[in-house]
Amino acid sequence: MVEHRPWGNLFAHSILILGVALVLFPVYIAIVASTQGPGEFLRGTLPLVPGSHALDNYRAMWETGLSRAGAPPAGQMLWNSLVMALAITFGKLSISLLSAFAIVYFRFPFRLFFFWIIFITLMLPVEVRIIPTFRVVADLGMLNSFAGLSIPLIASATATFLFRQFFMTVPEELLEAARVDGAGPLKFFKDILLPLSVTNIAALFVIMFIYGWNQYLWPLLITTDPDYYTIVMGLQRMTTAADGDPQWHLVMAAVVMAALPPVLVILFMQRLFVKGLTETEK
Amino acid sequence: MQTKRMTFPGRWLPYALLAPQVIVTLVFFIWPASQALYQSLLREDAFGLSSSFVGLANFSRLFDDAYYLNSLSVTAVFAIGTTLLSMSAALLLAATVNRLLRSRDAYTTLLVWPYAIAPAIAGVLWWFIFNPSIGIVPYVLDMLGYRWNHRTSGTDAMLLVIIAAAWKQIAYNFLFFLAGLQSIPQSLIEAAAIDGAGPVKRFWTIVFPLLTPTTFFLLVVNVVYAMFDTFGVIHATTQGGPAQATNILVYKVYADGFVGMNIGSSAAQSVILMAIVIALTVIQFRFIERRVNY
Numbered sequence: 001m002v003e004h005r006p007w008g009n010l011f012a013h014s015i016l017i018l019g020v021a022l023v024l025f026p027v028y029i030a031i032v033a034s035t036q037g038p039g040e041f042l043r044g045t046l047p048l049v050p051g052s053h054a055l056d057n058y059r060a061m062w063e064t065g066l067s068r069a070g071a072p073p074a075g076q077m078l079w080n081s082l083v084m085a086l087a088i089t090f091g092k093l094s095i096s097l098l099s100a101f102a103i104v105y106f107r108f109p110f111r112l113f114f115f116w117i118i119f120i121t122l123m124l125p126v127e128v129r130i131i132p133t134f135r136v137v138a139d140l141g142m143l144n145s146f147a148g149l150s151i152p153l154i155a156s157a158t159a160t161f162l163f164r165q166f167f168m169t170v171p172e173e174l175l176e177a178a179r180v181d182g183a184g185p186l187k188f189f190k191d192i193l194l195p196l197s198v199t200n201i202a203a204l205f206v207i208m209f210i211y212g213w214n215q216y217l218w219p220l221l222i223t224t225d226p227d228y229y230t231i232v233m234g235l236q237r238m239t240t241a242a243d244g245d246p247q248w249h250l251v252m253a254a255v256v257m258a259a260l261p262p263v264l265v266i267l268f269m270q271r272l273f274v275k276g277l278t279e280t281e282k
Numbered sequence: 283m284q285t286k287r288m289t290f291p292g293r294w295l296p297y298a299l300l301a302p303q304v305i306v307t308l309v310f311f312i313w314p315a316s317q318a319l320y321q322s323l324l325r326e327d328a329f330g331l332s333s334s335f336v337g338l339a340n341f342s343r344l345f346d347d348a349y350y351l352n353s354l355s356v357t358a359v360f361a362i363g364t365t366l367l368s369m370s371a372a373l374l375l376a377a378t379v380n381r382l383l384r385s386r387d388a389y390t391t392l393l394v395w396p397y398a399i400a401p402a403i404a405g406v407l408w409w410f411i412f413n414p415s416i417g418i419v420p421y422v423l424d425m426l427g428y429r430w431n432h433r434t435s436g437t438d439a440m441l442l443v444i445i446a447a448a449w450k451q452i453a454y455n456f457l458f459f460l461a462g463l464q465s466i467p468q469s470l471i472e473a474a475a476i477d478g479a480g481p482v483k484r485f486w487t488i489v490f491p492l493l494t495p496t497t498f499f500l501l502v503v504n505v506v507y508a509m510f511d512t513f514g515v516i517h518a519t520t521q522g523g524p525a526q527a528t529n530i531l532v533y534k535v536y537a538d539g540f541v542g543m544n545i546g547s548s549a550a551q552s553v554i555l556m557a558i559v560i561a562l563t564v565i566q567f568r569f570i571e572r573r574v575n576y
Contacts, residue, residue, distance in 0.1 A: 132314035214400035
């Protein structure tokens with residue numbers, strides 16, 4: 001800070017407190033709503049202080065879900081989300097590490113061509129090719145399966161670029177020393193490159209996990225069997241039902257459960273998250 | 283593109299290492315995209331039994347279609363609204379946080395977590411707050427004399443989805459603005475202060491111009507976000523309604539193709555969207571080169 005302005009600081013704090021309050025507001029309301037009894041919403045407006053039905057609501061949502069809305073128990077949807085998010089994360093990380101290794105440490109025909117093929121994935125998000133991608137997955141018999149939920153999403157240009165950039169900064173001497181000592185490419189990759197990449201892998205893990213957990217359109221397209229519903233996409237069924245038949249206390253309990261895992265990941269791994277976010281955009 | 287000076291010999295190994303990534307890309311990205319290109323030139327009959335080559339007819343039909351033109355303008359309003367709201371709120375917060383030393387990290391933690399919220403969940407949260415019968419905001423607005431109803435008013439619905447989409451994106455913009463602000467040399471700001479420029483004047487004459495690369499980069503990223511990543515916001519709340527008022531392009535592709543089964547038209551819409559993403563990606567990569575040169 002350049003000069004001492006006590007009023008300036010007070011002003012700054014008031015702007016920030018207002019900003020934080022606005023950012024927190026919807027989540028506070030969701031938490032409050034998830035603790036109300038079923039009758040509260042019929043009376044007009046929502047109370048602004050927590051009620052006493054938190055345990056009942058969360059247990060009901062976790063164990064039985066909203067069967068009338070065609071939504072399975074939240075516990076199961078959370079499990080599906082976790083499996084999908086982890087499969088996407090590990091898939092993205094492993095295939096990107098391998099392809100970055102090939103691109104940096106080998107010279108071979110069509111290297112640039114492969115690099116461009118990987119780059120193109122950036123330009124083709126699922127949203128712009130919904131039906132043909134759905135057909136491919138249907139033809140491969142991957143509808144309603146964890147393979148179908150994760151494999152089509154694991155190609156990653158950003159992760160490949162990040163690892164490529166990082167590998168370029170690894171000192172040449174390490175490779176020379178490894179080759180003098182007789183290490184082959186796979187041994188070099190496993191014993192030298194992977195341990196050096198741990199921080200980058202962890203930072204990307206945070207970003208990819210959030211990406212995977214928050215998938216919405218893809219599970220919506222390829223799951224028709226409630227056993228494979230993920231929590232983020234299952235919510236939508238509950239809200240459309242809730243409009244006619246107010247079960248907002250249960251829906252908001254599901255919202256809180258759906259949002260909690262990725263929020264916790266960010267809060268506990270904030271440093272890695274910021275690193276991952278800023279590095280992948282370079 | 284460079285490799286290491288010294289590389290491993292290997293005839294098959296590099297291809298084997300690349301294979302998983304390339305196979306996934308070919309099967310799930312490039313093949314479907316080429317199918318979309320191909321289908322955009324065909325028209326299926328009403329029963330999906332036969333299809334004939336119609337050239338660019340699907341495209342010309344789209345641009346004669348009032349619904350599609352409406353969707354284009356709705357998307358523009360939505361993307362511009364979301365980008366402006368989210369970026370200006372984030373810039374205000376980042377510039378303010380940057381003044382403070384001791385509490386900077388605490389405020390940052392409190393402001394970044396919405397990044398983790400899925401767009402669909404952000405939509406549901408705001409949908410609930412703005413619910414015309416039980417929501418808090420319509421209750422307050424009613425006392426001020428405004429009857430909020432996003433089920434009947436297109437303007438209200440548009441405001442709702444813009445707020446929800448912008449809310450989720452503030453965290454991202456905030457982090458990049460804060461990083462940009464911290465890389466501005468302190469000496470420039472001190473020199474201006476010695477010359478008698480107050481905080482507001484310093485911001486507009488020194489800080490904001492030096493932030494231009496970050497701002498450009500974020501503009502592109504936010505437009506991409508608003509156009510492509512907000513499907514969940516729309517689908518979980520307004521579903522394009524009321525009366526097409528929030529029917530953005532990605533939602534329309536889904537509704538026409540996956541729900542309405544109009545393959546040719548949906549494929550043509552996909553192709554147009556692809557062209558938009560490609561253009562935006564090219565712009566993004568050109569600006570990123572400039573982002574580092576302060």
